[in-house]
Amino acid sequence: MSQPQATAPRPRPVPRTVEVVAVSDVSPSYRRVRFVAPELIQADVGAAITIKLLFPNAEPGARPHGRPFTLCGFDALTGEFDVDFVLHDHAGVAVAWARQARPGATLQMFGPRGAGDATPEDARHVVLVGDATALPAIGVIASRLAPYVKADVLVEVPSLADVRPLSSPAALDVEWLVAEPGDPRPLARAVRKLPVDDVDRWWVAAELGVVREVRAHLLEERGVPAARVRATPYWKAGVDEDVFHDERHAEMDRAR
Ligand SMILES: Cc1cc2nc3c(=O)[nH]c(=O)nc-3n(C[C@H](O)[C@H](O)[C@H](O)COP(=O)(O)OP(=O)(O)OC[C@H]3O[C@@H](n4cnc5c(N)ncnc54)[C@H](O)[C@@H]3O)c2cc1C
Known part of the structure; x- marks a missing residue:
């Protein structure tokens, strides 16, 4: 009788470090932050466009605040990509960080992941x-x-x-x-x-x-x-x- 195969536990995803290389205002409501992720140089990210940026939590020992954003303009040669932050008027860790982002600042990031946003090939x-x-x-x-x-x-x-x-x-x-x-x-x-x-x-x-x-x-x-x-x-x-x-x-x- 064949034994059920033991499935190896999936490795826990590990966040990667990303560093700000440039900051610009695309228009009044959008701040564009260009990041570099050295681990993404030569990476094939496929159709994935969702990333999770981790913002430090002011509470000692507490988990960072994860915020989903969209990977734009990814360049596999340099590992660089843009995130366009909407500068909304409410108190949020991501928007507060984006308002004062400067080249050299670092964050942790999961992803990019998922391909659910890809348009089906047969769609007309x-x-x-x-x-x-x-x-x-x-x-x-x-x-x-x-x-x-x-x-x-x-x-x-x-x-x-x-x-x-x-x-x-x-x-x-x-x-x-x-x-x-x-x-x-x-x-x-x-x-x-x-x-x-x-x-x-x-x-x-x-x-x-x-x-x-x-x-x-x-x-x-x-x-x-x-x-x-x-x-x-x-x-x-x-x-x-x-x-x-x-x-x-x-x-x-x-x-x-
Ligand atoms: C897959 C995915 C991709 C996304 N891509 C982007 C992206 O590329 N750019 C982008 O700017 N956002 C994007 N978002 C939305 C973004 O994750 C949320 O707006 C997030 O809440 C912002 O975090 P925060 O820390 O600024 O605010 P939070 O701490 O989450 O919220 C604080 C307060 O601000 C309010 N708030 C949050 N966002 C807005 C808003 N846009 N307008 C008005 N009030 C708001 C909340 O209701 C809350 O009251 C994406 C979300 C998903 C799920």
């Missing part, structure tokens, strides 16, 4: 929907689309000055939305106007309430199959990532 028509935190990911995803893809892109940014060119081999139809006081859901409203019939893939990332509303609209009101929708809550209003992390994963597990 995709829709990318995101708020300010998702714009970096939308930029990377758009840049990797095949030339035969048609992509509708809806992006909400804090101000007109945050609009930036998106380049892609695909045919992009981009609509920029600017958040107005008293209108908390421009993205969800704009999605309602989009045709759904021939869309192969919906990629949605924004604040939790917006993601829930968009997903429910697509599935329940428009009959879009759940398998065509990848909707990720990137943050939650009023709650920091230390608290929100587990809720995000529970939400995504329920959506599967």
